[in-house]
Amino acid sequence: MDSRYAVGDLRVSDAEREPVIERLQDAYAEGRLDHDEFDMRMHLAMTAKTQSDLGAVTRDLVPAPRLAPVPAGHGEAPTGEDRMLAAAAHAIAVPTLFVGPLVLMLVSGKRSEYVRRQAAEAVNFHVTLLLLTIVTFGIGGVVYAVAWILSAVAAIYALAGQSFRYPWILRLVK
Structure with missing residues (x-):
């Protein structure tokens, strides 16, 4: 096995695509992406072959802001x-x-x-x-x-x- 590959050149699995897809859905729900851009990025995420390809899909999306504190006893903030x-x-x-x-x-x-x-x-x-x-x-x-x-x-x-x-x-x- 050749260990000369950079991390970005490693192939991605479906499990690694899931958080990226969830982030895209959150960004679309927040209004950060319009419908056409959301569709394009979803396609890119689903067809990404390497870590670099997948990282490029959400690179310009900042983490989602939390609008209101979650009341105690109600678990995590809603996605x-x-x-x-x-x-x-x-x-x-x-x-x-x-x-x-x-x-x-x-x-x-x-x-x-x-x-x-x-x-x-x-x-x-x-x-x-x-x-x-x-x-x-x-x-x-x-x-x-x-x-x-x-x-x-x-x-x-x-x-x-x-x-x-x-x-x-x-x-x-x-």
């Missing part, structure tokens, strides 16, 4: 993917009521506590609205206009990695 899924939990609740966030909570909540908490918050909010509409024989449905605005605000908070709690709701799902 870009976690923030996107949490935002999707709030946004998908508009057309699907509580069903969309419930599915996200059950599927992605196992992997991420942050996604689970945000999806549970969206489920609780939309179940509360549904109960209000049923109890008032449909008159409470007017509140759904406000629900769309609050869901958009919650999605923005989730994208920023911050927790959002809807006001005045029943917290049936923990």
